Amino acid sequence: MCGIIGYVGSEDALSIIREGLANLEYRGYDSAGTALCGETVDVYKRKGELSALEGVLPSSSTATTGIGHTRWSTHGEPTDANAHPHTNESGDVAVVHNGIIENYDELKAELEARGHTFASETDTEVVPHLVEEELESGRSLVDAVSAVVDRLAGSYALGVVAAGHEGVVATRNGNPLVLGHAEDGTFLASDVPAFVEHTRRVSYPEDGDVIHITREGATVYADGEEVDREVIEVDWDAEAAEKGGYEHYMLKEIHEQPRALRQTISGRIDEVQGEADLEIDLPTEYLNSLEEIQFVACGTSYHAALYAAKLLEEYADVRASAEIASEYEFDGGRDPWRTLVVAVTQSGETADTLSALRRAKRAGARTLAVTNTLGSTVTREVDDTVFIRAGPEIGVAATKTFCSQVATLALLSVYVGRERGAMSSGDARELLSDLRGLPGAVQQVLDREEQVRVAAEEYADGDAFFFIGRRLGAPVALEGALKLKEISYDHAEGFPAGELKHGPLALVTSETPVLAVLTEGSNADETLNNVKEVESRGAPVIGCASLSVDAEKYVDEVFEVPELGELESLVANVYFQLFSYHVANLKGRSIDKPRNLAKSVTVG
Numbered sequence: 247m248c249g250i251i252g253y254v255g256s257e258d259a260l261s262i263i264r265e266g267l268a269n270l271e272y273r274g275y276d277s278a279g280t281a282l283c284g285e286t287v288d289v290y291k292r293k294g295e296l297s298a299l300e301g302v303l304p305s306s307s308t309a310t311t312g313i314g315h316t317r318w319s320t321h322g323e324p325t326d327a328n329a330h331p332h333t334n335e336s337g338d339v340a341v342v343h344n345g346i347i348e349n350y351d352e353l354k355a356e357l358e359a360r361g362h363t364f365a366s367e368t369d370t371e372v373v374p375h376l377v378e379e380e381l382e383s384g385r386s387l388v389d390a391v392s393a394v395v396d397r398l399a400g401s402y403a404l405g406v407v408a409a410g411h412e413g414v415v416a417t418r419n420g421n422p423l424v425l426g427h428a429e430d431g432t433f434l435a436s437d438v439p440a441f442v443e444h445t446r447r448v449s450y451p452e453d454g455d456v457i458h459i460t461r462e463g464a465t466v467y468a469d470g471e472e473v474d475r476e477v478i479e480v481d482w483d484a485e486a487a488e489k490g491g492y493e494h495y496m497l498k499e500i501h502e503q504p505r506a507l508r509q510t511i512s513g514r515i516d517e518v519q520g521e522a523d524l525e526i527d528l529p530t531e532y533l534n535s536l537e538e539i540q541f542v543a544c545g546t547s548y549h550a551a552l553y554a555a556k557l558l559e560e561y562a563d564v565r566a567s568a569e570i571a572s573e574y575e576f577d578g579g580r581d582p583w584r585t586l587v588v589a590v591t592q593s594g595e596t597a598d599t600l601s602a603l604r605r606a607k608r609a610g611a612r613t614l615a616v617t618n619t620l621g622s623t624v625t626r627e628v629d630d631t632v633f634i635r636a637g638p639e640i641g642v643a644a645t646k647t648f649c650s651q652v653a654t655l656a657l658l659s660v661y662v663g664r665e666r667g668a669m670s671s672g673d674a675r676e677l678l679s680d681l682r683g684l685p686g687a688v689q690q691v692l693d694r695e696e697q698v699r700v701a702a703e704e705y706a707d708g709d710a711f712f713f714i715g716r717r718l719g720a721p722v723a724l725e726g727a728l729k730l731k732e733i734s735y736d737h738a739e740g741f742p743a744g745e746l747k748h749g750p751l752a753l754v755t756s757e758t759p760v761l762a763v764l765t766e767g768s769n770a771d772e773t774l775n776n777v778k779e780v781e782s783r784g785a786p787v788i789g790c791a792s793l794s795v796d797a798e799k800y801v802d803e804v805f806e807v808p809e810l811g812e813l814e815s816l817v818a819n820v821y822f823q824l825f826s827y828h829v830a831n832l833k834g835r836s837i838d839k840p841r842n843l844a845k846s847v848t849v850g
């Protein structure tokens with residue numbers, strides 16, 4: 247996720263872009279830049295937070311047209327060269343982009359063959375080169391961008407300026423873009439906060455629209471024809487707007503999951519062949535000789551690793567385990583050459599995970615990182631890295647990163663399973679098709695938020711909360727309890743359902759709600775027996791149940807889980823996120839910054 251902004255009007259574009267970028271920084275903050283446009287295009291960009299860009303910006307400018315970008319890296323490390331805007335070689339076309347251009351490799355090779363040279367490792371840089379070629383053939387900037395868009399695969403929102411061409415041209419496909427209509431100018435941005443101090447009159451272009459913003463306003467084209475897009479008034483104050491209208495970042499991030507997941511899987515699924523492409527190249531001989539995959543992780547990432555270990559054992563025919571990083575020793579007679587150690591960490595900076603990884607490296611094991619953060623410490627220390635592409639997560643409670651971690655690790659299980667010849671193409675196609683269905687299934691759960699809010703109201707005063715599940719439901723039970731306790735400060739415990747009668751059942755009363763995972767892949771029938779055990783002790787039960795499980799007659803409340811094979815438990819987790827959020831919100835907790843916790847735990 248990145249933030250883009252553009253402005254054309256009568257005011258000083260530099261100040262407007264600067265202010266807009268500050269308001270969009272929550273979308274990404276590993277580099278930033280702007281292009282100010284008149285007869286020439288002047289680009290200023292820097293790696294790091296906005297303060298670093300401030301150091302290179304001119305103190306004033308006469309430009310009244312400009313674009314800006316704040317970056318969350320997906321292709322290429324955070325460096326000055328990879329920061330946006332990107333330009334063609336002569337620097338007279340500049341582009342800002344949010345999203346992923348999936349066919350950039352192919353386009354780049356084609357452009358190189360025609361003599362273009364590139365300055366960055368990004369997917370975006372192909373766009374200014376393609377626009378340049380279209381402009382050279384005599385097209386207007388609008389027609390040039392329209393022609394380029396026909397060649398792009400993937401998701402994007404783009405803002406383009408070119409020297410000597412009036413205004414900014416923008417377009418979108420699958421990534422957010424909003425226009426702001428003020429008295430003294432027109433804005434484009436990824437999100438309303440970028441310009442809400444100037445105007446609340448907004449319109450939302452549709453996928454495929456090409457928009458020309460000039461001093462006169464915005465003209466929107468769909469399939470080459472001019473169209474009207476309704477202008478509406480938004481009723482947000484600047485602070486609420488930063489959270490996209492949500493009360494907390496956590497809730498916003500829960501709702502971002504469908505989009506984050508689309509980014510996670512984008513360009514990685516080949517359903518025809520039954521293959522997953524994670525942009526890593528582990529030698530087939532190495533994968534074939536593997537005896538074990540060990541995941542090292544903490545907290546929520548550990549729960550994602552537990553989920554993944556079960557998928558890998560099932561699909562890749564390899565021993566797989568999840569280890570709590572702070573407890574990790576590389577021992578037990580393992581052969582380092584036949585053990586792959588995978589660090590799962592959204593921040594890439596967790597001290598316990600890094601020290602577990604270093605232990606594995608010292609023992610001689612090959613290492614892989616699964617992380618959300620380009621350029622983070624973990625990426626510099628491992629042999630290979632896979633990015634989960636969830637976009638920045640501000641709330642301390644990990645939500646969308648958990649979902650994207652599990653999705654990425656499911657892709658890893660297809661990759662390893664297929665390379666080892668352990669997974670049939672039919673099984674791979676099934677799991678990949680479930681992954682494709684995942685964003686939609688998560689959205690169906692989000693659409694039922696009101697049911698969860700009402701249940702939270704009913705059960706919020708419980709003395710304690712127990713989360714249970716088996717197999718793929720067990721890590722989700724642990725994650726559900728962690729989420730609830732960290733933001734509501736209620737006593738919550740999660741465990742494999744079979745463990746109930748070995749101790750925790752003593753704590754179960756009519757005042758302790760039990761939340762059960764009853765999905766495919768979670769041995770729901772056996773868990774239903776545990777549900778009966780707690781019910782006979784008077785405990786109210788909420789079941790996250792798929793349609794194939796006959797849960798209604800055993801539980802007090804059913805949260806319906808769409809059918810999605812081995813990923814149903816992951817979808818059930820979204821109910822737990824919403825339940826935790828609403829219980830904590832009812833209690834007025836500091837949801838985005840819970841007491842005693844930090845987003846990134848850099849001490850061991």
Ligand code: M6R
Nearest residue numbers: 545546547591592593596643644
């Ligand atoms: O950045 P990491 O994924 O390595 O962080 C690990 C844990 O600190 C983290 O998952 C923590 O448990 C969550 N913030 C809980 O919501």
